[in-house]
Amino acid sequence: MKDSLKISTLGLVVLALLFVVGCAKQPTEDMEKANAAVSAAAAGGAEKYAPAEAKALKDSLTAALDEVKAEDAKYFKNFDKAKGMLTKASADAEALKGTIAKKKEEAKQKATATQGEAKAALEDAKKLLAKAPKGKGTQADIEAMKADVKGLEDGLAEVQKLFDAEDYLQAASKATAIKDKAAGVSEQIKGAMAKTGKK
Amino acid sequence: MVFRREVFLGLLLFSIAGCSATPLPPEVKLAEVQEQSLWGAGATVYAPTEYDSYKTGLRKAKELLLKEEARLKWFRQYWPAQDEYKKVLAKGERVLKLVEERKAEKSSSVRARLQLYANRVETSGRLSSLINEGRLARRSLTRAEILIREARALYAEGKYTEAEARLAEVPEYLSAAEEAVSPILSRFVDKNHIVMWQRWVEETVANSKTTGAYAIVVSKVDRSLILYRAGKPIMTYNVGLGRNGSLDKLHAGDGATPEGKYYITKKLPRSRYYKALLINYPNEGDRSRFAQAKQKGLIPRRVGIGGLVEIHGGGKDGMTYGCVALENMQMEELYSSVGVGTPVTIVGAIDHKSGIAKALGGS
Numbered sequence: 001m002k003d004s005l006k007i008s009t010l011g012l013v014v015l016a017l018l019f020v021v022g023c024a025k026q027p028t029e030d031m032e033k034a035n036a037a038v039s040a041a042a043a044g045g046a047e048k049y050a051p052a053e054a055k056a057l058k059d060s061l062t063a064a065l066d067e068v069k070a071e072d073a074k075y076f077k078n079f080d081k082a083k084g085m086l087t088k089a090s091a092d093a094e095a096l097k098g099t100i101a102k103k104k105e106e107a108k109q110k111a112t113a114t115q116g117e118a119k120a121a122l123e124d125a126k127k128l129l130a131k132a133p134k135g136k137g138t139q140a141d142i143e144a145m146k147a148d149v150k151g152l153e154d155g156l157a158e159v160q161k162l163f164d165a166e167d168y169l170q171a172a173s174k175a176t177a178i179k180d181k182a183a184g185v186s187e188q189i190k191g192a193m194a195k196t197g198k199k
Numbered sequence: 200m201v202f203r204r205e206v207f208l209g210l211l212l213f214s215i216a217g218c219s220a221t222p223l224p225p226e227v228k229l230a231e232v233q234e235q236s237l238w239g240a241g242a243t244v245y246a247p248t249e250y251d252s253y254k255t256g257l258r259k260a261k262e263l264l265l266k267e268e269a270r271l272k273w274f275r276q277y278w279p280a281q282d283e284y285k286k287v288l289a290k291g292e293r294v295l296k297l298v299e300e301r302k303a304e305k306s307s308s309v310r311a312r313l314q315l316y317a318n319r320v321e322t323s324g325r326l327s328s329l330i331n332e333g334r335l336a337r338r339s340l341t342r343a344e345i346l347i348r349e350a351r352a353l354y355a356e357g358k359y360t361e362a363e364a365r366l367a368e369v370p371e372y373l374s375a376a377e378e379a380v381s382p383i384l385s386r387f388v389d390k391n392h393i394v395m396w397q398r399w400v401e402e403t404v405a406n407s408k409t410t411g412a413y414a415i416v417v418s419k420v421d422r423s424l425i426l427y428r429a430g431k432p433i434m435t436y437n438v439g440l441g442r443n444g445s446l447d448k449l450h451a452g453d454g455a456t457p458e459g460k461y462y463i464t465k466k467l468p469r470s471r472y473y474k475a476l477l478i479n480y481p482n483e484g485d486r487s488r489f490a491q492a493k494q495k496g497l498i499p500r501r502v503g504i505g506g507l508v509e510i511h512g513g514g515k516d517g518m519t520y521g522c523v524a525l526e527n528m529q530m531e532e533l534y535s536s537v538g539v540g541t542p543v544t545i546v547g548a549i550d551h552k553s554g555i556a557k558a559l560g561g562s
Binding site for chain 1: 238261265266268269271327328334335336337338339340341342344345346348349352353442
């Protein structure tokens with residue numbers, strides 16, 4: 001009688017445990033929160049400014065959702081690990097937003113600096129052109145170089161458009177190309193001026 | 200006592216079952232690593248369809264794995280998932296190979312286009328300089344050059360598709376540059392023009408041979424002035440031409456250098472440009488062309504035919520208003536050699552193998 005009571009008690013405890021654990025629910029709130037956080041991070045330019053980090057974040061979210069799925073299919077459900085993974089994905093997404101903002105700002109600073117350098121190089125070329133001999137002499141070369149300068153001005157206008165569109169990476173790449181070309185034009189002008197002895 | 204024995208037996212059974220649970224197949228970890236490698240290699244860019252298909256396969260394998268993991272440890276059978284993972288790994292190998300192949304192809308194609316466009320920029324720039332028309336082409340050429348520089352930097356970083364995107368914009372600017380100078384260039388490779396110019400030169404040289412006198416031939420495309428005596432070339436000088444020197448002069452202020460058979464009408468020992476030899480522009484042919492153009496309304500009513508076309512000093516690197524310019528020292532030589540009446544024949548090109556024809560790839 002005593003033994004059968006013990007067995008019945010044990011059975012009840014096991015059944016209660018099975019009931020409690022088996023009926024654990026998916027952490028939907030955590031899932032939604034993590035999904036939203038990852039989507040928000042990706043929408044903030046993650047692919048452009050932090051692609052590797054964005055990929056790692058998406059992978060960690062997928063792993064967390066897989067963990068939910070795996071637990072959900074079990075009879076003895078325990079979503080603690082999945083919850084931890086989802087919380088980490090949400091936190092990583094927030095951190096990534098900060099990383100992207102930082103990288104974007106860095107790209108903006110770089111684009112601003114390069115744009116400034118390109119403008120300065122172009123101004124140098126224009127000043128040299130203004131000093132170049134007028135009329136005859138090296139006029140053919142000078143007129144051609146004026147056309148070069150116009151092309152560079154067109155390019156700088158494009159840099160500004162890219163800047164306004166917050167495409168700082170391309171803006172910097174174009175500005176660098178303009179800066180180098182402008183320096184080349186200045187060298188050509190100096191060469192043309194040297195031929196006429198004008199300083 | 201009995202209760203303790205049951206607990207002990209339960210724990211023993213659990214422990215044995217736990218120990219004998221099947222471990223995860225090694226392919227699972229390998230596939231994770233492979234997927235990262237594929238992404239890093241640029242599968243999303245170079246083989247997006249194949250990569251998507253690979254990811255679908257990977258997902259399928261993962262689902263099988265999850266299904267097995269949902270079972271109690273001692274009932275798990277990983278072989279169906281393992282088989283799927285093996286298939287995924289094999290597919291991943293193929294996708295990776297494809298990515299590498301396509302990447303190499305892209306690299307090669309971008310490199311070739313970079314070279315091709317750089318050559319076209321260089322050729323157009325050279326041609327426009329040859330005809331003194333840099334101002335027409337260089338604005339567009341500069342735009343093209345900026346893009347090429349950008350593409351070159353991206354190529355060096357291995358960003359082939361971004362480099363390709365920049366290069367896609369280049370033809371627009373190259374075409375604009377080429378269209379600006381091609382009407383002028385075409386005269387220098389046109390057979391009819393060249394035959395006419397050759398005839399003028401032959402007549403001039405033959406006349407010099409017959410009379411034993413000096414004659415001057417100016418070839419625009421070669422930017423050269425050849426001094427003949429008794430039909431033989433004795434000196435060649437480099438010259439500069441008009442602002443629109445490659446065009447045939449039609450009216451005053453067009454900046455073009457006339458083409459035709461002329462002669463020296465006056466020697467000017469003190470010119471604004473050192474010394475000068477005035478020629479008889481406009482000649483009869485020039486007047487006739489001018490009248491026809493006027494009649495067709497191609498020239499504004501108040502614009503005259505122009506004149507005072509000279510061979511003068513002042514430097515060959517110039518852009519004259521239609522004259523032919525030499526360095527002062529060479530002008531001195533020429534001035535002292537020739538006299539009033541010396542024939543001066545100005546042509547676009549003397550042969551089919553001019554610099555422009557060569558640059559254009561003609562014969």
